[in-house]
Amino acid sequence: MATKRRETLVLLDTHAIIHRAYHALPPLTAPTGEPVGAVYGLLMMLLKLITELKPDHVVAAYDLPGPTHRHEVYEAYKGTRPKLEEDLTQQIARSRDALRAFGVPVYEAPGFEADDVIGTIATSAKKNFDVIIASGDMDTLQLVDGTRVRVYTLRKGIQDTVLYDEDAVRARFGFGPGQIPDFKGIAGDASDNIVGIPGVGEKGATELITQFGSLEKVYRALAKDPNAVVARGMRARLQQLVAEHEDEAEFSKVLATIRTDAPISFVEPERSFFETFDGDRAAAFCAELGFRSLVPRIQKLQTAETVSRAVMPSGEVLHGTQQHTQLFKECQVMVWLLNSETTNPTADDIVAVSRERDIVAAHARLESLITKADLTRVYRTIEQPLISVVDALNRRGVRVDSTELAALSQAYHAELCTLEQQIFDVAGEKFNINSPKQLGAILFDKLGLGGSRQKKTATGQVSTRESELVKLAGKAPIIDLILQYRERAKLLGTYIDAIPPLLDQSGRLHTTFSQTGTTTGRISSRDPNLQNIPIKTDLGRRIRQAFVAPEGMVLLACDYSQIELRLAAILSGDEKLGGIFMRGEDVHAAVAARVFGVDESAVTKEMRRRAKVINFGILYGMGVNALREQLGTDRAEAQDFMNKYFETFETLARYLEKTRETVARTGYTTTLFGRRRYFPGMQSSVPFIRAAAERMAINAPLQGTQADMIKLAMVRIHDHCATVYGDVPGIVLQIHDELVLEVPEKEQRTIAEAVVGIMTEVLPRADTAGIPITVSAEVGRTWGSMHPLYGK
Numbered sequence: 001m002a003t004k005r006r007e008t009l010v011l012l013d014t015h016a017i018i019h020r021a022y023h024a025l026p027p028l029t030a031p032t033g034e035p036v037g038a039v040y041g042l043l044m045m046l047l048k049l050i051t052e053l054k055p056d057h058v059v060a061a062y063d064l065p066g067p068t069h070r071h072e073v074y075e076a077y078k079g080t081r082p083k084l085e086e087d088l089t090q091q092i093a094r095s096r097d098a099l100r101a102f103g104v105p106v107y108e109a110p111g112f113e114a115d116d117v118i119g120t121i122a123t124s125a126k127k128n129f130d131v132i133i134a135s136g137d138m139d140t141l142q143l144v145d146g147t148r149v150r151v152y153t154l155r156k157g158i159q160d161t162v163l164y165d166e167d168a169v170r171a172r173f174g175f176g177p178g179q180i181p182d183f184k185g186i187a188g189d190a191s192d193n194i195v196g197i198p199g200v201g202e203k204g205a206t207e208l209i210t211q212f213g214s215l216e217k218v219y220r221a222l223a224k225d226p227n228a229v230v231a232r233g234m235r236a237r238l239q240q241l242v243a244e245h246e247d248e249a250e251f252s253k254v255l256a257t258i259r260t261d262a263p264i265s266f267v268e269p270e271r272s273f274f275e276t277f278d279g280d281r282a283a284a285f286c287a288e289l290g291f292r293s294l295v296p297r298i299q300k301l302q303t304a305e306t307v308s309r310a311v312m313p314s315g316e317v318l319h320g321t322q323q324h325t326q327l328f329k330e331c332q333v334m335v336w337l338l339n340s341e342t343t344n345p346t347a348d349d350i351v352a353v354s355r356e357r358d359i360v361a362a363h364a365r366l367e368s369l370i371t372k373a374d375l376t377r378v379y380r381t382i383e384q385p386l387i388s389v390v391d392a393l394n395r396r397g398v399r400v401d402s403t404e405l406a407a408l409s410q411a412y413h414a415e416l417c418t419l420e421q422q423i424f425d426v427a428g429e430k431f432n433i434n435s436p437k438q439l440g441a442i443l444f445d446k447l448g449l450g451g452s453r454q455k456k457t458a459t460g461q462v463s464t465r466e467s468e469l470v471k472l473a474g475k476a477p478i479i480d481l482i483l484q485y486r487e488r489a490k491l492l493g494t495y496i497d498a499i500p501p502l503l504d505q506s507g508r509l510h511t512t513f514s515q516t517g518t519t520t521g522r523i524s525s526r527d528p529n530l531q532n533i534p535i536k537t538d539l540g541r542r543i544r545q546a547f548v549a550p551e552g553m554v555l556l557a558c559d560y561s562q563i564e565l566r567l568a569a570i571l572s573g574d575e576k577l578g579g580i581f582m583r584g585e586d587v588h589a590a591v592a593a594r595v596f597g598v599d600e601s602a603v604t605k606e607m608r609r610r611a612k613v614i615n616f617g618i619l620y621g622m623g624v625n626a627l628r629e630q631l632g633t634d635r636a637e638a639q640d641f642m643n644k645y646f647e648t649f650e651t652l653a654r655y656l657e658k659t660r661e662t663v664a665r666t667g668y669t670t671t672l673f674g675r676r677r678y679f680p681g682m683q684s685s686v687p688f689i690r691a692a693a694e695r696m697a698i699n700a701p702l703q704g705t706q707a708d709m710i711k712l713a714m715v716r717i718h719d720h721c722a723t724v725y726g727d728v729p730g731i732v733l734q735i736h737d738e739l740v741l742e743v744p745e746k747e748q749r750t751i752a753e754a755v756v757g758i759m760t761e762v763l764p765r766a767d768t769a770g771i772p773i774t775v776s777a778e779v780g781r782t783w784g785s786m787h788p789l790y791g792k
Helices: 014-024 037-053 069-073 086-101 114-125 138-143 166-173 177-187 202-212 215-224 226-231 236-244 246-256 279-289 292-300 304-311 322-338 347-354 359-372 376-396 402-427 436-446 466-470 477-496 538-546 563-572 575-582 587-596 605-619 624-631 635-648 650-666 687-725 745-761
Strands: 007-013 057-061 129-135 149-156 160-164 512-514 524-526 553-560 668-670 676-678 730-735 738-744 775-780 787-790
Touching (some): 007 014, 014 114, 037 086, 057 114, 114 129, 138 177, 177 246, 215 246, 279 292, 279 347, 347 359, 436 477, 553 687, 553 745, 563 575, 563 605, 563 687, 676 687, 687 738, 687 745
Parallel strands (some): 007 057
Antiparallel strands (some): 149 160, 775 787
16 A cells, blocks of 8 residues: 655745845835735745746745844843844734745744744644755754755855755754754854853864764763863863853853744645645735736746636636737737836736736726826826837838948958957966956966956856946056957857848848837837947948848938937926027037036036046936046036036926925926826935935936837828838837837939928927927938938
């Protein structure tokens, strides 16, 4: 007769895992702004152990606030631990919601720690279950019993784990689990403020336990014959310390011993974890807290039937018909508009936000939420009609000359080989240039470049990131050679060699433009990202030569001119800044004249460069230290420039300050069209996260309004071309402030005038306060050989 399989029970030491996660992971915030990094770590650990161990049952143990039985006998117990951070306290409370969503029952007992609760359950449950204790606390190893009770613990961070049975404990410590309290009675435990025997550390404690077996046997042997103890290897100094601190040792052992008699009533589960697990509920909770990366892992835990219910609401196949495909896309857009942090929303995001499984019901619910959030204008006039425009843009693609890329590939690979040899010559040896470790050894160890202020990686190595190497440019020939090598290697790997295999039979490249791909409202591009083709270097610009127009067509590029500065003048109502644009002046030269106190005719090229840095730096929330670095000056001079700027443009300064105050109060900013962008980081208790959120919030209304304008222009241009010319001309690329169209060569000027007219008029005149919106137009057979049609 076959032996019945023993079921596995996992006991979560919740507090220990949360504490480890809190300190191991970077701070995270939910869309609401609440701190959730430790909760995320707890769920990562839970999913990891469920996936790896496949337990039949999971229960959790908690500490309760207030003193325990250990505090009653020793007031200083854990007295060296700092007070819990407020955001950690919040997350401990929130973790209960997380476990509830995953269907994990919780056990706790007043006056007892989670270890005691776990010890009590483990002792009772090991009769019928194989018990695994999941903890970040090594104290629980004393509960290990053969293979019936094991400990799944964290070695480093939140992902590096090890499973201890009794043999593994003996291999690590040299003695069994039951002797761990004896070990701590001697060595103490600084984290719990358990004193042990002063002057005896872990090495001495290990010697005593392995020699004598237990704390009690040490003292029995010492009392029976001190000379015999010395003969067995106990040094005289160690013997003196042990003899003097018997009370402390015995008391410390009592404190370190996990109790197995906590007043709880453990109920053995009748149904397995997987039978009761509600994946929809768990996924919805994760989506609510912004843990989107965990949702696919949750789905893998479910049966195929459960997965189907989670992804395909109420039997409706989301992509089954044209009607439902459109509804799904509209739902994605609405979810993203309601929370800008949820980029490229999934079906799970739609279910989580709408609380509906049926796609039609979800769509109706989201529409009501859009109305309630006052987002109807931006949805109806911009985002909803843009869906079909982006679809057309992705279908159309852009023509690419593969022979041009092949020539570039040959040339750049040859240059790479030359640069590689030059780098080896300077270094005096061959090494892997693409290995950060090997490159760092050459630059910083062998050649002695850099200094104490060079940034380091998480592993302690000096960083070889491009941003760090740029700081050393010009200080050593090898740095310049490496930067040149990296530029060519990146262009080859990302574009030149990567694009040809992606072309269709007509030689067209179809990137994926997404209208919901950014938090700012801008359109994004991926596979490949055509918005990031470099334009500031000759090497990057040469790639644009490969983007061509078909026979009889030309490429028309229309670009907003200094749009964010113009929007800054419009949104702030600053008359001085607005006046510069109304008079058609060079905005950077005009600002330089005011900041440097000279006539505009006396503004030098360097003054204008500095004014440009200040103009855009201010709009992006740049602080004085960042401005100092960008200007290449000292802090005092940078502060003086900033003061003069805000003294000159007082209304703009007040607008920026008001933006800070508003986002701190509401958690979001709005554009002229009503688009919202949320900033959960504003609620963070971590200063640098809050400061970063504030900097982004300063620019959000400007960048968001610009995104609204270019999107609205795309809708109107698409409709105009379709109405007047059919499907011949059309948009092929969108790069932030710029649109690139394929148009018949004979119609280029007519179409350009229409496109420019649409782009300049998307912002109602009543909203511009008389500040002109200007657009330049260029045409060419290739994207890299454009010439002005007008406007420049």
